[in-house]
Amino acid sequence: MASLRKPALDPKTVTAISRSGYPEPYRARVLPRERRALGDALGLSKIGVNFTTLAPGKESAMRHWHTHEDELVYVLEGEVVLRSDGGEQLLRAGMCAGFPAGAADGHQLVNRSARPAVYLEISNRDAEEDVAHYCDADVDMVWNAPAARGRFTRRDGSSF
DSSP: OOOOOTTOOOGGGSOOBOOOOOOTTHHHHHOSEEEEEHHHHTTOSSEEEEEEEEOTTOBSSSSEEESSOOEEEEEEESEEEEEETTEEEEEETTOEEEEOTTOOOOBEEEOOSSSOEEEEEEEEOOTTTOOEEEOSTTOOOEESOTTSTTSEEOTTSOOO
16 A cells, blocks of 8 residues: 555555643653644644543643633543543543633643553644643643743642
């Protein structure tokens, strides 16, 4: 079979990135986590698409919500627990969840299984206006607040 060329690609040919911009102690809760930026690899500028592998025992992110970005996750392999203000739900391969911009319902995925989970993360891109608010009482953090564009701060605006 011939190799694929744009506009097609095999997601596993995109370089996997395992890093987080979170300050500690939050970074350790999500890593290792592999993201393959499919949207970037295909030259998409309006939407982001990540092919993500979440290791057992890890969290996708701290529980959060976005002011200007819609998000959708679609589970491809394995299972994850969706945590939101409504409680917990088990998502298995073939299931999805969506999070409208501006809905203050913090969400995250947690892999409580013994094997990696693979899912797609899809969202619009609005880096200039979007603010991510983190919800849990133990996560005192905001991303991209108006006075701190492009970085994480505590809710009171102080730096990490």
